[in-house]
Amino acid sequence: MDRCDHTELPTEACAHCRPAPAPIKAAAASKSQPTPEAARAVKTYAPRKLTRPTEPDDWRKQAACAKEDPDLHFPEGTTGRHLLQAEQAKDVCRRCPVMLQCRAWAMETRQDHGVWGALDEAERRSIRRGARRHSISPAEAAAKKASQPPKPSTLQDIFDAGTARLHGGHLAWTGKAQIRFDGQVYTPKQLCFLLDRGHPSTGRVMSDCNVSECVLPQHLADTAERSRCPSRSGYQRHLRLGETPCDGCRNANTDADNRLRRTGTTKAAA
Numbered sequence: 001m002d003r004c005d006h007t008e009l010p011t012e013a014c015a016h017c018r019p020a021p022a023p024i025k026a027a028a029a030s031k032s033q034p035t036p037e038a039a040r041a042v043k044t045y046a047p048r049k050l051t052r053p054t055e056p057d058d059w060r061k062q063a064a065c066a067k068e069d070p071d072l073h074f075p076e077g078t079t080g081r082h083l084l085q086a087e088q089a090k091d092v093c094r095r096c097p098v099m100l101q102c103r104a105w106a107m108e109t110r111q112d113h114g115v116w117g118a119l120d121e122a123e124r125r126s127i128r129r130g131a132r133r134h135s136i137s138p139a140e141a142a143a144k145k146a147s148q149p150p151k152p153s154t155l156q157d158i159f160d161a162g163t164a165r166l167h168g169g170h171l172a173w174t175g176k177a178q179i180r181f182d183g184q185v186y187t188p189k190q191l192c193f194l195l196d197r198g199h200p201s202t203g204r205v206m207s208d209c210n211v212s213e214c215v216l217p218q219h220l221a222d223t224a225e226r227s228r229c230p231s232r233s234g235y236q237r238h239l240r241l242g243e244t245p246c247d248g249c250r251n252a253n254t255d256a257d258n259r260l261r262r263t264g265t266t267k268a269a270a
Helices: 024-031 036-042 058-062 081-094 099-108 121-134 140-147 157-162 190-197 232-240 247-263
Strands: 163-164 171-173 179-181 184-186
Touching: 036 157, 058 099, 081 099, 099 121, 121 247, 157 163, 157 179, 157 184, 171 190
Parallel strands: none
Antiparallel strands: 163 171, 179 184
């Protein structure tokens, strides 16, 4: 009979393919080990036991993002709501116990997409460029980045980091002259106005106290607020338009002048 053509590893050789055992003398078998032919004759083929190699990425089991929606860390854009999504993903990373391992792995393997270790793809590219300039590895550059204070994640963080109290109840701006956030550009006064009013300003935002650089939200008014009657701003608008100020605006302007002389500000006490 022809032998079987086994294409897969069997658990036991079939009777057609198993070679017949060679004759073994009883006396020899009792005093010595079986011959190689006899050993092969009775050998069975057990399924191979597959052992999983030790994973070098065991840090992933501790990752905080393992319990989050995987799509959170892979925004589909870099503007608007996608920026907000990236910031939410970075918040998850910042409370992760293996953030630095994740960041180093992403740098070494050149991950081109997604948020890894609280860094998005643009930040990783920037770090790699810096690493080339300073002749260090991407992982070393990422570790250096981790030692730096994190960027502000909200407009309120930018406000808190960029303002300082002045004598007389005024507020000075100590940050950048232009603030870029979520795809928008703000002046310091526009940012302070937005945080206080809850909506973007209309036209130019100006201080109406005696400190022109003051950014205290209560001392700011945009074009829409300055044009309302009765108000000091309305009084000034009447004059710019060559109009006779209304009684309400005239009284408001007089009250503001009196407050300015007494307190240094035209704003009424809260």
